[in-house]
Amino acid sequence: MDTIQIKDKKFTVSIKEQDILKEVARVANEINCNLAGKNPLFLSVLNGSFMFTADLMKRITIPCEISFVKLASYQGVSSTGVIKEVIGITEDLTDRTVVIVEDIVDTGLTMQRLLETLGTRNPKEIHIASLLVKPDKLKVDLNIEYVAMEIPNDFIVGYGLDYDGFGRNYPDIYTVVEE
Template sequence: MSIVKVKDKTFRTFIPEAEIQQRVKAVADKLNEDLKDKNPLFLAVLNGSFVFAADLMRMITIPCEISFVKLASYQGTVSSGKIKEVIGINEDLKGRTVVIVEDIIDTGFTMKRMLEQLGTRDPESLHICTLLVKPGKLQVPLNIEYAAMEIPNDFIVGYGLDYDQQGRNLRDIYTIVE
């Protein structure tokens, strides 16, 4: 187990890179099977999901497309509670199978808002794919079909997830040391 310092906080290894890759592969395998006849549009939520989305896409073997949307709801180590869309979606979603690719779902409010916004664009179906979910923090009901891992309510960093924009480049996922 290693210890890293990101800005003013100390973190310890929580999920090593090898385990992350195994879990991403399992999610990709399920997506490949479930959506084999669909040509899905993967919609990755920036900034946090970019590493997960890249690894996931390299394991997807079915015809598909990818695009990106940027939402902001975090400031520091806590959710601001306010969600603002920064970069919108330009693709026509009418009749499409859309898979939202997220790094982490905790309260679920960001995902609920995304589902509502995307639903107005008449997709055939909407699916949630997330690297991490915090079931103990979830405050809205969501059908999370593709989750690589469930984790406790700890604050984490690495593999695309940040602390004040730092630490995204760490290969493992780290949890905060109080």
């Protein structure tokens, strides 16, 4: 399926599942090497990161824990600038090595907010793993250590990412076709 229609928008395939998984495996290897012996706590940011988290965690071979947080900032294709924490962090982060697992860093505002929130809970260190980064869209300075792929500014769906709630289920990533 090279082209899909979601509501009023057409999308064309831009990154195939096998290419995504190659990069996910590379990121997992880097984490396995760098965080060995640290018993990291992976914090997956719902909803978008569910597919990346599943594929990443299957390839993590060091002892670790996984938990989930949920924030919301997007409606349609542009940021509202409003960030709501829907599901909070219940774990004790004191002295823990935390790895935030995100599907995409776009403006970076969501990540900045998350870092601020987590930073008040005395973790030993916080690392960021993001499937995708749009470097040209970043508005804040972030140290994103683990990035599977950098992509252009275009709006995308698939592999967990949505347009108005739809499109998360596709195993490939699709880019919007501007008409």
